[in-house]
Amino acid sequence: MPHEAKMMKAMMLTGIRSMEMRETPQLEIEKDTDVLLKVAAVGVCGTDMHYYKEGRIGGQVVQYPFTIGHECSAVVEQVGGKVTRVKPGDLVTVDPTIACGKCDQCLIGRYNTCRDLLFLGCPGSMDGCLSEYIVMPEDCCFPARRQTSLEQIAYAEPLSIAVYAVKQSVPLENAKVGILGVGPIGLNVLLSAFDQGAAEVHVTDKLDYRLDVALSMGANWVGNPDKIDIVSEITAMQPLQLDVVFECCGDQEAVDQAVQLLKPGGQLIIVGSLKVERVSFDLDLLRWKELTVKKTRRQSGCTQAALDLLESEKINTDVLISHRFAFEQAKAAFDLVDRYADGVLKAMIIFQD
Ligand SMILES: [Zn+2]
Ligand SMILES: [Zn+2]
Structure with a gap:
């Protein structure tokens, strides 16, 4: 059935310390293990700041325009035919690493050093989550309890x-x-x-x-x-x-x-x-x-443990999530973290429904 390409908004890097909201075709499920996710909250990370301020981390160089962001919570919008871990409506935290599952590293559980790794919001790999929708494999989706806040669920990533x-x-x-x-x-x-x-x-x-x-x-x-x-x-x-x-x-x-x-x-x-x-x-x-x-290189196998720790109420992230910005104001979040201003710890970008 022919259909018009749906569009979505993405906050894209367009140069050093420059960022703009652009329209881009909405991502769609391609594999039957894919999940279409509506992004809910995105954390600003030190890694993102390197791309924002310097346009690169070592050999990973931003080709403009580019969407960054890898710490997010999201609501499941649609699932591929073989998905069993999540269902539409679930609030999930996203593990931004897509490992191949086949290489020598993956076979011994070292997914973080996969030889064929894709990473959300990494230049040369895949677009990030500072956009209305992303598509990830179901293995990257970790369902959360509903009563926890969107920001806390996104916080599972840096905690992991x-x-x-x-x-x-x-x-x-x-x-x-x-x-x-x-x-x-x-x-x-x-x-x-x-x-x-x-x-x-x-x-x-x-x-x-x-x-x-x-x-x-x-x-x-x-x-x-x-x-x-x-x-x-x-x-x-x-x-x-x-x-x-x-x-x-x-x-x-x-x-x-x-x-x-x-x-x-x-x-x-x-x-x-x-x-x-x-x-x-x-x-x-x-x-x-x-x-x-x-x-260490990022993490492997610790997303669920981080989510459990957040949901255990043994820890309180209120003091850690210090600032919140609307999606449209994402640049202000980056500028705040850039200046270490106003006692900033973790700045979160919250998407409105
Ligand atoms: Zn991060
Ligand atoms: Zn691998």
């Missing part, structure tokens, strides 16, 4: 990154932990670390407002490395030093501090996108303490 990072570390039961950098990812690591039984968590950041939030979330100690020597302060409190340090700011200074703060046999987990392309390590200290270093 932290749940995964914490899972990569030694068992945190009774562990002494450091978190260097508490933007949204670092704060999520704080939530996950306590959820996994961490005994004491020491937090650093150069923005005092973030330290206040970390304290309100139960951090045992906070310090600003621009104002104090955080290595000597933490070591004075913890003479045996720390079991695990999560480096969540991606710079050389924090990597050096992490290596100095860890106890022998300790573990450095580097989470999130890096500010620089290279960092160096004090190899002698790394050898002396026999440290393990791991850089």
Whole structure:
């Protein structure tokens, strides 16, 4: 049956720090395992900010116009013939990673390092979710309870990154932990670390407002490395030093501090996108303490755990989701995060029905 191409609105990057609402053909279900989703809320992520401010992350270069966005909740609009996980009307959180399911990495459950990976809102891969509709395979859709807010459901995505990072570390039961950098990812690591039984968590950041939030979330100690020597302060409190340090700011200074703060046999987990392309390590200290270093890449298999954690009401995202913008005002959300203004943590873009 012939039909006119339906159009939808998408907020597209059109240049450095420039973004416009454009009309584009509405996506349609192609495979019988596909789900057509009406986007409900989208979180602004550090990754998106790189595309917004610099037009690239390493070799991933934006070809304008391009729709970014990968942290979203959505309502199921239509499902392919073989879909069983979700039904129209379901509110879902979306795992933005589409793994091939066939390569050596997928076959051992390492979907995040799939050799043929597609990623929502990644240049050269697929358009993002700053649009009215997206199409994803059913495996990427995780149904939520209705009573939870659209923003909270979208928040499962950035939380899953932290749940995964914490899972990569030694068992945190009774562990002494450091978190260097508490933007949204670092704060999520704080939530996950306590959820996994961490005994004491020491937090650093150069923005005092973030330290206040970390304290309100139960951090045992906070310090600003621009104002104090955080290595000597933490070591004075913890003479045996720390079991695990999560480096969540991606710079050389924090990597050096992490290596100095860890106890022998300790573990450095580097989470999130890096500010620089290279960092160096004090190899002698790394050898002396026999440290393990791991850089995580996004997450694998932790979306449901993140959603469960959000829905458990053990955690409260009210303080984390600091700002809300309408779809039409998406650029204002990006500009706010760009300036770290107004105590911003996670800015969410909410689509009206
Ligand atoms: Zn993200
Ligand atoms: Zn694969």
